[in-house]
Amino acid sequence: MSEPISLLEGLASTRAIRRYTDEPIPTSDLNRMLFAATRAPSGSNRQPYRFLVLRDGPGARAAKELLGATFREMWGAKRGSDGYDRGSGARDDSPKARMAWAMDTFVDRFERTSVVVLACLVHWRGGDPTEGASIYPACQNLLLAARGLGYGGVMTVWHKPVEAELKSMLAIPDEVSVAAVIPLGIPAGSHGPVRRRPLAASVFEDRWGESAPWAHDPAGTGHTSWRGGEPRG
Amino acid sequence: MSEPISLLEGLASTRAIRRYTDEPIPTSDLNRMLFAATRAPSGSNRQPYRFLVLRDGPGARAAKELLGATFREMWGAKRGSDGYDRGSGARDDSPKARMAWAMDTFVDRFERTSVVVLACLVHWRGGDPTEGASIYPACQNLLLAARGLGYGGVMTVWHKPVEAELKSMLAIPDEVSVAAVIPLGIPAGSHGPVRRRPLAASVFEDRWGESAPWAHDPAGTGHTSWRGGEPRG
Numbered sequence: 001m002s003e004p005i006s007l008l009e010g011l012a013s014t015r016a017i018r019r020y021t022d023e024p025i026p027t028s029d030l031n032r033m034l035f036a037a038t039r040a041p042s043g044s045n046r047q048p049y050r051f052l053v054l055r056d057g058p059g060a061r062a063a064k065e066l067l068g069a070t071f072r073e074m075w076g077a078k079r080g081s082d083g084y085d086r087g088s089g090a091r092d093d094s095p096k097a098r099m100a101w102a103m104d105t106f107v108d109r110f111e112r113t114s115v116v117v118l119a120c121l122v123h124w125r126g127g128d129p130t131e132g133a134s135i136y137p138a139c140q141n142l143l144l145a146a147r148g149l150g151y152g153g154v155m156t157v158w159h160k161p162v163e164a165e166l167k168s169m170l171a172i173p174d175e176v177s178v179a180a181v182i183p184l185g186i187p188a189g190s191h192g193p194v195r196r197r198p199l200a201a202s203v204f205e206d207r208w209g210e211s212a213p214w215a216h217d218p219a220g221t222g223h224t225s226w227r228g229g230e231p232r233g
Numbered sequence: 234m235s236e237p238i239s240l241l242e243g244l245a246s247t248r249a250i251r252r253y254t255d256e257p258i259p260t261s262d263l264n265r266m267l268f269a270a271t272r273a274p275s276g277s278n279r280q281p282y283r284f285l286v287l288r289d290g291p292g293a294r295a296a297k298e299l300l301g302a303t304f305r306e307m308w309g310a311k312r313g314s315d316g317y318d319r320g321s322g323a324r325d326d327s328p329k330a331r332m333a334w335a336m337d338t339f340v341d342r343f344e345r346t347s348v349v350v351l352a353c354l355v356h357w358r359g360g361d362p363t364e365g366a367s368i369y370p371a372c373q374n375l376l377l378a379a380r381g382l383g384y385g386g387v388m389t390v391w392h393k394p395v396e397a398e399l400k401s402m403l404a405i406p407d408e409v410s411v412a413a414v415i416p417l418g419i420p421a422g423s424h425g426p427v428r429r430r431p432l433a434a435s436v437f438e439d440r441w442g443e444s445a446p447w448a449h450d451p452a453g454t455g456h457t458s459w460r461g462g463e464p465r466g
Contacts, residue, residue, distance in 0.1 A: 007381035010240030011269040011374050016278075027447035034436045034448060036244040039427050040373060041388055045249075045457065047430055050437060057439035120441075130390040132365020133372070133413055137388070140273060140370035141244050144377075148240035155274055155370070157363040171441045180366055194272050197280055203267045204283060206290035208353075208404040214260035215267060224278065 005148055014144050015194045017152025018106035020185025024055075024114045029149050033184070034117075036145035042134035049138045052118040052170060059170050060116070066162055066169065067181060068110035074158045075107045098192075106154075106183075113183040117142065118159075120172060121179045135179045146184055152191075153184040193222040238381055247377050248427045250385025251339035253418025257288075257347045262382050266417070267350075269378035275367035282371045285351040285403060292403050293349070299395055299402065300414060301343035307391045308340045331425075339387075339416075346416040350375065350386075353405060354412045368412045379417055385424075386417040426455040 005013075034051055042048060054060035079085065079100060088094040119142075121135040139155055146153050159166055159181045166178060196202075198217055205212035217223075238246075267284055275281060287293035312318070312333060321327040352375075354368040372388055379386050392399055392414045399411060429435075431450055438445035450456075 004239040004241065006237040007240050007243030008237065008265065008269060008378060010243075011378055011381070012272050014272070016274055031432070031447055031449065032241070035432055035450065036241060038429050038432060038435050039245050039247070041249055041376070043390065045428070047435065047457070050435055052441060053436065053438045053445055055438070059439040129362050129365055129410075130393065130412065132362055132369050133388055133390060136365050136369035137373035139366070140373045143274070145241060145244055148244070155366055157276065157366060160363065173441065176441075177362075179363065195278070196271050199264070199268055199271060202271050202280065202283055203286065205286045205288070206292040208285060208406065208409075212286055214264055216264065217268065224280070
């Protein structure tokens with residue numbers, strides 16, 4: 001195996017991966033990823049996160065079918081409403097068309113995804129949005145560890161319309177919610193860089209809307225399209 | 234500088250740091266941390282996260298005073314209600330007493346914290362808890378990047394009782410919420426290992442409550458106290 005990737009390089013280069021080969025993930029690597037996930041912080045170190053791993057058991061097969069069907073519906077609706085086939089999306093080589101193609105592949109092949117992890121949250125406050133501080137850092141650790149071991153994945157919340165059915169299928173208790181669905185696999189094909197708004201558009205100093213004077217992107221950083229001034233709120 | 238830490242080692246060894254030296258953080262390092270933070274994923278890559286950095290400007294001084302006073306009140310109440318001075322907490326060398334001492338130091342010195350980052354979320358759904366998936370991964374990236382550069386921090390939500398006052402003080406718009414307050418600094422003193430429940434208590438396979446047979450902690454992993462069977466829900 002080559003030199004391990006450094007922490008800072010890993011943070012800068014982990015991106016959503018939606019296309020995977022059909023190869024399985026060895027459980028020893030899954031163990032390493034989930035160990036990393038559970039090192040994340042949580043409020044008062046309560047550790048209310050639980051990870052339900054779906055591979056090829058009866059629960060996994062049923063849940064992957066339910067999720068696959070739902071994701072295809074969600075993507076079909078979004079594809080239309082967000083105009084993925086209009087404008088630059090009509091050109092095969094545009095980022096929009098590439099994204100649409102990756103999404104098609106993702107939802108069409110969902111049932112074949114090697115591993116799907118349900119990131120579950122045991123509630124202790126009644127739906128306070130800050131509860132997310134005790135589950136999503138662990139999800140991010142999982143995705144970063146996947147990157148560190150040569151895998152890729154993506155965090156989705158498209159299970160929401162069928163969450164009740166999913167929970168009943170897998171015996172997930174009432175007081176637990178499924179905070180995210182995270183498919184994981186060996187990346188297939190090539191993947192572009194991480195693209196974000198310029199740093200000065202997201203980092204303020206001392207007062208809302210005042211870009212930090214020292215905030216700048218390293219040379220070669222990929223940007224999403226961004227209208228200057230827009231994020232002043 | 235020594236060999237950079239690897240991604241997997243960084244994920245496993247980043248812990249909450251609440252005691253800092255008085256030294257400032259160079260803006261070049263802050264820039265690297267915030268760059269890493271903003272590489273995190275968000276729903277549809279909308280990037281609704283904004284980071285408001287508080288150092289030593291007028292906004293920072295006022296906000297640190299407000300937060301310091303609030304944190305001291307919150308900790309005073311928690312110290313009593315959670316019995317930090319009872320049971321093992323009465324012994325100076327217990328983990329409970331060490332935690333209480335670290336918290337005392339944290340809240341007493343809060344105004345002197347070199348940098349306090351407000352992780353802000355521009356809402357696009359009305360308070361849906363899954364919105365946290367678009368801010369807390371970025372917060373975790375920030376804490377991991379701090380670790381990678383020799384700094385430490387902690388994610389807190391103790392600003393909630395004074396969020397309205399804090400927002401008005403810093404001109405944060407109505408449609409934005411402060412999802413977390415993240416103090417950062419150079420770690421002072423020694424810090425123990427990351428302690429979590431055994432992995433098999435948090436990782437299930439195919440059905441809720443069934444520990445993944447392959448889930449195990451590497452030798453030497455620190456554990457929090459845990460009652461077997463408790464997390465079955």
